[in-house]
Amino acid sequence: MKKNVNRSWTAKDSAEIYGINDWGVGYFNTTSDGLLSVTTDNCGTTIETPLLQIIQDIKDRGLDAPVLVRFEDLLEQQIGRLNDAFNEAITTAGYQGQYRGVFPIKVNQQCHVIEEIAKAGAKYGHGLEAGSKPELIIALAHLESPDAHIVCNGYKDQEFIDLGLQARKMGYSCVFVVETLSELPIILDRSRVLGIKPLIGVRVKLASVVGGHWNATSGDRSIFGLSIAQLVEMIDILRAENMLDCLQLLHYHLGSQIPNIRDIRNGVVEACQVYMDLVREGANMQFLDLGGGLAVDYDGSKTNYIHSKNYTLSEYCADIVDVVMSTLDPENITHPTIITESGRATIAYSSVLVFNVLDVATFEPGAVPETIEESEHKLIHNLKETVDSLSEKNMQECYNDAIFYRDEVRELFKRGQLGLRSRSLAENLFLLIMKKVLDVSDRAKRPLQEIDKLREQLSDIYYGNFSLFQSLPDVWAIDQIFPIAPIHRLDEQPTRQAIIADITCDCDGKIDRFTNMHSTNTTIPLHPMIGEEEYFIGVFLVGAYQETLGDLHNLFGDPNVVSVRFNEDGSYEFADEIEGDSIADVLSYVEYQPQQLRERFRKIAERSVRQGHISASERQTIMKAFSESMQGYTYYEKE
Numbered sequence: 083m084k085k086n087v088n089r090s091w092t093a094k095d096s097a098e099i100y101g102i103n104d105w106g107v108g109y110f111n112t113t114s115d116g117l118l119s120v121t122t123d124n125c126g127t128t129i130e131t132p133l134l135q136i137i138q139d140i141k142d143r144g145l146d147a148p149v150l151v152r153f154e155d156l157l158e159q160q161i162g163r164l165n166d167a168f169n170e171a172i173t174t175a176g177y178q179g180q181y182r183g184v185f186p187i188k189v190n191q192q193c194h195v196i197e198e199i200a201k202a203g204a205k206y207g208h209g210l211e212a213g214s215k216p217e218l219i220i221a222l223a224h225l226e227s228p229d230a231h232i233v234c235n236g237y238k239d240q241e242f243i244d245l246g247l248q249a250r251k252m253g254y255s256c257v258f259v260v261e262t263l264s265e266l267p268i269i270l271d272r273s274r275v276l277g278i279k280p281l282i283g284v285r286v287k288l289a290s291v292v293g294g295h296w297n298a299t300s301g302d303r304s305i306f307g308l309s310i311a312q313l314v315e316m317i318d319i320l321r322a323e324n325m326l327d328c329l330q331l332l333h334y335h336l337g338s339q340i341p342n343i344r345d346i347r348n349g350v351v352e353a354c355q356v357y358m359d360l361v362r363e364g365a366n367m368q369f370l371d372l373g374g375g376l377a378v379d380y381d382g383s384k385t386n387y388i389h390s391k392n393y394t395l396s397e398y399c400a401d402i403v404d405v406v407m408s409t410l411d412p413e414n415i416t417h418p419t420i421i422t423e424s425g426r427a428t429i430a431y432s433s434v435l436v437f438n439v440l441d442v443a444t445f446e447p448g449a450v451p452e453t454i455e456e457s458e459h460k461l462i463h464n465l466k467e468t469v470d471s472l473s474e475k476n477m478q479e480c481y482n483d484a485i486f487y488r489d490e491v492r493e494l495f496k497r498g499q500l501g502l503r504s505r506s507l508a509e510n511l512f513l514l515i516m517k518k519v520l521d522v523s524d525r526a527k528r529p530l531q532e533i534d535k536l537r538e539q540l541s542d543i544y545y546g547n548f549s550l551f552q553s554l555p556d557v558w559a560i561d562q563i564f565p566i567a568p569i570h571r572l573d574e575q576p577t578r579q580a581i582i583a584d585i586t587c588d589c590d591g592k593i594d595r596f597t598n599m600h601s602t603n604t605t606i607p608l609h610p611m612i613g614e615e616e617y618f619i620g621v622f623l624v625g626a627y628q629e630t631l632g633d634l635h636n637l638f639g640d641p642n643v644v645s646v647r648f649n650e651d652g653s654y655e656f657a658d659e660i661e662g663d664s665i666a667d668v669l670s671y672v673e674y675q676p677q678q679l680r681e682r683f684r685k686i687a688e689r690s691v692r693q694g695h696i697s698a699s700e701r702q703t704i705m706k707a708f709s710e711s712m713q714g715y716t717y718y719e720k721e
């Protein structure tokens with residue numbers, strides 16, 4: 083296929099149709115020569131680097147696509163943006179307390195990511211949130227500043243509590259957030275035995291319910307936290323134990339990706355009332371922890387749509403500070419340290435999945451003769467007449483007729499009354515009609531009713547070298563939308579409409595919901611493939627939740643991961659390279675032993691030699707291929 087020659091098409095047009103400037107929030111842009119670039123700010127110097135160049139550099143080092151590229155600078159900048167925004171809101175409003183963020187480890191537990199967060203967050207006293215024993219261990223090993231908090235959510239057994247208490251003794255600001263009343267006696271008991279006073283927080287269920295995907299964590303029926311009645315019970319227990327002074331933190335979490343700022347305000351209003359009553363009850367309250375929920379604008383629409391958010395980061399911070407002040411001030415209650423547990427918004431931007439396209443299936447009609455032979459079935463003549471008569475006026479009728487004739491043809495074929503070649507001709511005529519209808523409808527004043535469905539049915543299938551289940555599990559599980567765009571050729575008009583399929587043999591392994599032109603579409607415009615030339619597509623904003631939620635469907639393993647760090651002079655280095663799983667790796671995850679597999683296969687090959695199917699030297703070649711395969715990448719490798 084020839085390179086598209088629409089001279090008036092520029093990278094700006096591509097930026098528009100893929101929404102790059104909307105969801106890219108300045109981090110992702112396009113260059114005038116049609117490349118998608120990453121823009122970072124390094125000590126006041128703006129550095130713009132084409133993603134394609136990075137991918138080629140990675141390939142030169144022997145790591146192939148699919149590859150997950152992590153940008154340490156973007157993570158660092160997001161932590162900066164979050165803390166700066168809160169600090170600015172606090173200064174502007176004259177708020178007396180501080181802001182202290184904590185990163186919830188569950189959102190991305192990868193070692194390199196946590197190291198980077200601890201490093202970048204140090205100057206802000208940015209801490210970590212741990213929801214399990216392994217996560218507490220990660221937190222303890224990474225946070226050094228006593229300024230940074232460790233917030234322990236989740237169910238805590240004696241082992242968890244003992245470790246947290248010892249950490250407290252060492253000087254860590256490690257808070258146990260009580261999630262169920264049954265945890266309280268263990269905390270009190272172990273504290274008595276070890277002689278260490280705990281820092282206690284409490285998670286409450288607010289009545290406020292939020293919109294969006296994850297709203298099950300809000301409202302009366304949320305599975306976490308204490309009801310107001312249980313909270314009162316907890317206060318009484320602590321008072322009886324003379325430990326009410328240990329209760330210092332109020333926590334709630336309304337769910338992830340809250341698209342509507344009104345829901346966020348409502349939550350804070352209700353939490354402030356609880357907070358004030360805890361102060362009045364005599365607890366030594368210091369911290370108000372609002373949990374996560376700060377959303378990412380995945381579709382760039384700036385709306386309260388579930389994949390978006392109708393507020394900016396500054397508005398989020400200013401609203402929270404404002405609500406806390408205006409609720410507490412009339413009651414003369416000291417301003418608490420505000421904690422948020424933003425995971426998604428902190429980490430989403432920093433990772434991009436890049437894959438190559440392996441193949442494209444098109445639904446183009448095959449050749450159809452100028453005239454249909456007399457002897458052909460009546461239905462085929464009908465289809466041909468439909469093609470010839472098609473116009474804007476009768477397109478709806480032609481569309482309906484064509485479907486009817488095609489179905490009749492298939493029926494006859496099933497009954498053995500029509501041959502393979504006749505059916506093939508009919509299918510080609512049908513596709514020809516559908517393509518013409520699409521063209522006519524696109525130019526018509528009133529489009530065809532079924533136009534979206536038709537466009538989807540005629541769209542190409544681009545086969546991408548990745549596993550949806552491994553790398554983008556939320557697309558499959560909860561219909562998450564991630565921004566997607568080719569990372570090059572953006573100065574050419576993308577003339578194909580496509581859906582994207584992965585290489586698992588699962589019919590769910592496909593992406594058919596995209597955000598572009600400020601709406602959700604079932605297809606994405608892409609460029610026609612040019613011969614053997616590689617075509618790379620990026621899936622953006624995938625840093626949150628995707629990596630560890632992913633699974634081994636069809637035994638496709640972890641892709642290659644490369645962490646990029648930019649230098650002040652605009653150059654970059656690969657701070658970390660993690661080779662993706664080999665076939666031997668994934669086999670061992672499901673309890674196969676590569677050595678044993680080779681031994682079994684060797685025996686079968688030896689029998690083959692004895693039976694005369696292969697020669698001894700052929701056996702050697704086969705065994706070598708078997709062993710080499712075992713060490714290879716689980717994804718499609720080009721020679």
Ligand SMILES: *Cc1c(COP(=O)(O)O)cnc(C)c1O
Binds near residue numbers: 426
């Ligand atoms: C998952 C979770 C978070 C993270 O929420 P985001 O929306 O990703 O910021 C924060 N706190 C708790 C308790 C969570 O369970």
